[in-house]
Amino acid sequence: MLPEGANRLFVPASVTCSSLMLAERSFKRAREQLFRSLIRTLNSGGLESEDVFESHYSWNMAEEEILINETLLANENIPIDKPEPLPFPFNQRTFCRYEPIEKRIEEARVLVVDDLLRDEGDISEVAVKEWGRYVKSNLQREREIAVLAMDNIRNNIARLVKRPEIRTTHFSEIAEAEQEFLPDAIVLSGTLRDFDYYNPNHLEKFGEFVRSTRTPVLGICGGHQLVGMSFGARIITLDNFEQHERREGRPYEYQYRFIRITEPDDAIFKGVQDEESGIWQDYTTEANILRVWQNHGLQLDRIPEGFKLLATAYLCRNQMMVKREGGQLIYTVQFHLEKSFEDWDKRRATRWEHPNESRDGRIIFENFLLESLKARQM
Numbered sequence: 543m544l545p546e547g548a549n550r551l552f553v554p555a556s557v558t559c560s561s562l563m564l565a566e567r568s569f570k571r572a573r574e575q576l577f578r579s580l581i582r583t584l585n586s587g588g589l590e591s592e593d594v595f596e597s598h599y600s601w602n603m604a605e606e607e608i609l610i611n612e613t614l615l616a617n618e619n620i621p622i623d624k625p626e627p628l629p630f631p632f633n634q635r636t637f638c639r640y641e642p643i644e645k646r647i648e649e650a651r652v653l654v655v656d657d658l659l660r661d662e663g664d665i666s667e668v669a670v671k672e673w674g675r676y677v678k679s680n681l682q683r684e685r686e687i688a689v690l691a692m693d694n695i696r697n698n699i700a701r702l703v704k705r706p707e708i709r710t711t712h713f714s715e716i717a718e719a720e721q722e723f724l725p726d727a728i729v730l731s732g733t734l735r736d737f738d739y740y741n742p743n744h745l746e747k748f749g750e751f752v753r754s755t756r757t758p759v760l761g762i763c764g765g766h767q768l769v770g771m772s773f774g775a776r777i778i779t780l781d782n783f784e785q786h787e788r789r790e791g792r793p794y795e796y797q798y799r800f801i802r803i804t805e806p807d808d809a810i811f812k813g814v815q816d817e818e819s820g821i822w823q824d825y826t827t828e829a830n831i832l833r834v835w836q837n838h839g840l841q842l843d844r845i846p847e848g849f850k851l852l853a854t855a856y857l858c859r860n861q862m863m864v865k866r867e868g869g870q871l872i873y874t875v876q877f878h879l880e881k882s883f884e885d886w887d888k889r890r891a892t893r894w895e896h897p898n899e900s901r902d903g904r905i906i907f908e909n910f911l912l913e914s915l916k917a918r919q920m
Contacts, residue, residue, distance in 0.1 A: 643904070649705040650911055653725035653757075654695050657713045657733045657764050658688040659740070664714065668786070669739035684734055691731045694880040695762075699729075702908050713768070714744040717751045727914035728757050732878065733764025736785040736840070737777055748772065752872070758914035760907075761874035763838055769874045770860070773846035780841055780857055793857070795836040801855040801862070801877070803830040808852055808864060810873060810909045821905060832902045834861075834877035841876065871917045873910055879903030 659665055659681055665673075673680050692710055699706050711719035713730070720728065737745065749772035752759065761769040767777050778784060780793045803826075806814050813821040814830070825831045832853060841858045845851050846865075849872075853862035858876055865872040881903060 643701065645702060645704045646908070647703045647911055647915070649707070650699070650703045650727065650915060651707040651723065651725045652699050652703075652709075652911070653716075653719055653723055653728045654692060654699075654708060654710045655713050655716055655719075655728060655730045655765070656688050656692060656710060657731045657768060658691065659684040659735060660688075660712060664741050664744060666739055666741055669735070672739075672789075680735075687734050688731070691880075695729055695731060698880050698904070698907050699911075702904075702911060713748050714741075716748060720751075720755065720757055725757055726918050727911060728755070728759045730759065730761040730765025730768060730874075732762050732837075733767070736789070737767070737771065738785055745771070756869050758871040758910070758917050759873070760910050760914075761872070762880060763876060763878055764840075766863075766874035766876050767840060767842060769872060770842040770846050770849075770863075773848065773865075775842040775844050775846045777840050778843050780839060782843075785840065792839045794839040795855075795857050797836065798833055799836045799855065799857075799877075801832050801834060801853045803832060803853050805850065805852045806830055808850075809913050810852065810864070810906055812909055812912075823901060826902065832906075834875075834879065834903055835881040836877050838876060871913065873913075875906070877903070879906050 661681060662670075662677065665677070665681075669680075670677060696708050696710070699708055709719065709723045709725070716728070745768075748768060752769055752772045759769070761767075771777055779788050780795065781788070783792070803811060803814065805811075814826055816827070823833070825833070838858075842860045845860060845863055848867045849863040849865045851860065851863050852873075853875075855861050861876045863874055879902075
């Protein structure tokens, strides 16, 4: 029996995961509206102080339904913008407070590297064999994703730097581009395909470059994996298979996920231990948690020699690492911090309603650029 006042949401047992997630998100949005209404009522004296609303979830898949008893808790007059008890996300806040973004970096020269495949010269014999007559269509898809990835990274830089100089190159031509452009920092994009689909000569050339460069580097997702592989780590699936052993049906880490900072004293997390700084979200300063966008099915099997782990999670342990040895400064992140500035676009129905949705990624990106400029002045 449901308690009086509970809400009942019927979901067939055969419902798809995506449909269930959509229903849950819709319910959470409705719940948030109700919560705000209750808070306003409490603050106006419409409810007695001893009134308590408790939230219960009852999942009964055996009866092919989900029973949700939602009666929200409010036992004191708490302003809607006051920090809630942690750890996040158990407070179930589905929004973040608005924060104007100020450009604090005067100027920076940044080389943005496209790590996706371009043409048949970029692919291996394995790719040719497995793709067969779909080689051209797969490469076309790579180019479509590359446009989005490059735009996101360039947009991040333009929104953080007052006078940016940005140049884009392909990872197979990175050494020549660095020598000609002389950047303050290099940013490596994500990837789409397994790395045994890549021309091994390109991978070897990239490895030689990243092991010797003195320009600060930031590797994002596939760029993180490329760096790790160049320093001796293996790239495997999230369930620890070799890439070729599980092309299909492999697990993915997708959508916003929570990761835990393991080295809060690193400069990339500047201000994280200062609750008065106002830079980081409450859940970060109080619990060393980051909320970041994930979209990957591969991972590094270990932390390469010379690197230090900076953040971790339950499904993919190596979420973030840094190398500060041998005159190098290399940061890599498994997540997509460049999503920070992918604004709401109803034509594409993206998930990001405003830049604050991924504020954690934006702060890390900004701190990387600041650290890069310091390193170049030494």
